[in-house]
Amino acid sequence: MQHMMSMNDNMHDTFWRNDQIMVVFRSDIPLVSDGILNEEPLLQKLNLPLQLQGINQFLQINQVPVTLAFLGDDEKPAPPDQPALSKANSGDNSKLPPGVHLFGLTSPIQTDYGVINTSVISFLKIDKGSAQGAGGTPSARVLPGKGHGSNNDESLIPTIVTTLNDGLDDLNKKSMVPIALSAPAWLCGGTPIGQGCPLTPPMPVEDSCSNWHITLPDLDPQLQSLMGDGVTVFILDAFPERGVISRAARDAGDDNWLLSNVNETVSFDYSMMSGVQEIRDMVSTGNASVGKDVYGEHYPILMPDHGLFIAGIVRDIAPNANIECIRVLNDLCVGDMSKLVGALWRIYNRMLSVNPDTGQVGDLYQKPVVINLSLVIPTDEEAQQKQINPGAGGFNIIQADLFLAITSLTQVGAIVVASAGNEGDLREMPPGGKRPMALYPAAFGNSIDNVIAVGAATSAGAAASYSCYPGPRGIATYGGEVPDVQPLDPPSSNPVVTVKDAPRGIYSSVEYPPLSDVPADPPEQYY
Structure with missing residues (x-):
């Protein structure tokens, strides 16, 4: 890259x-x-x-x-x-x-x-x-x-x-x-903030997926047999309401073993952002949203399954790990630092020899902990455009709260895995442009041990067209590629989409968002 x-x-x-x-x-x-x-x-x-x-x-x-x-x-x-x-x-x-x-x-x-x-x-x-x-x-x-x-x-x-x-x-x-x-x-926000993931809206899989598994053929042989025993994985992201997940698992039955497994074995914490908090906070966040259609045009997409998809991946490759999902992003895949830092603080307290919340030894003290952050924060340039000087007191104020929180977490043994970002979308870049560096918090991987920046690759092993560069200390894993679409130029109320390289994962909604931001009537035209 x-x-x-x-x-x-x-x-x-x-x-x-x-x-x-x-x-x-x-x-x-x-x-x-x-x-x-x-x-x-x-x-x-x-x-x-x-x-x-x-x-x-x-x-x-x-x-x-x-x-x-x-x-x-x-x-x-x-x-x-x-x-x-x-x-x-x-x-x-x-x-x-x-x-x-x-x-x-x-x-x-x-x-x-x-x-x-x-x-x-x-x-x-x-x-x-x-x-x-x-x-x-x-x-x-x-x-x-x-x-x-x-x-x-x-x-x-x-x-x-x-x-x-x-x-x-x-x-x-x-x-x-x-x-x-x-x-x-x-x-x-869910890679990236304010606008969103250049991956297309989720699309239904027509064939059976009752018992498929993710394979990692290039993984070190010594790691192939590890099942995640004793490891606690935190996923801080957007999630559907708990009842929605249970209903989806019940309706899928034996046709979606992974969704059923996640429903039964993964814990979900909505205390940082409940449905009521989400509605209240949308006023103070200007109804910010993430999302792009198949043309790369920005429009709001409800993506509460963003974190559920990740939980399915983790459960499949680490079947014995303890997975805790904490909702810090709303259904539009946007959150704020007060909730994200608050969630990290709760994890940090549990990793201490004395948990300040209980006065007892932390239940995760000296135990392996992995924290997944598939989200990003604004850049220096974006802050400067809004009359914010990034430097103060020897810190970069855009990154400071996450820098301090993540530094403390890694010092007590946590491993932070963060998305490099999807701002490399070639549909928005000038011809010949080079892909962006990893956004924060993934970019902490350049200076903080135990932080791993993750870029996206295609099934052929090439860098995905939308992925940021994870850096010399980062890695890349399968993320798929954007689909082909006809007609080539927007707008279109009825685009014909060909999926050429897309990851499969679990999904809870009975409906799917439109493929294009141009309204179609009836909506069934989309699928």
């Missing part, structure tokens, strides 16, 4: 939640030392409510018209000089506020403002219009080129983040707030 350093411009237009930001605080206290959990003294020393008050005072001084609050605070945030007596600000500094996640580091990170032994990744909600100018009258600061009208929301997140990151020196040295960086609450 060849690669290129710059991506196609204007590929996405939605990159973050409009109601949250992320702040990383640093602590010089290790989360766990000599088998002792230090969460309580760490939080008492850090005093997060006080630090949040300091940040809000800084925003007020700089005339940024917002007040930040911890997630889950039902009380409307008070102005910075009159902190609300909420749960997080009640004086009990040893309690972890909602949306705050502690990741310990066995190898500390040295920053310009101090050492990080524990990174405190905090997602904060935004209360608009709360800050006031020094004279007591409402005032507002926005980035240059932005007005004060109804479209001002577009500049609000960059204004908050830029103000905090430009003020790191004052915050750390004058206000004594141990903040490492601030960033938007980035969206993440």
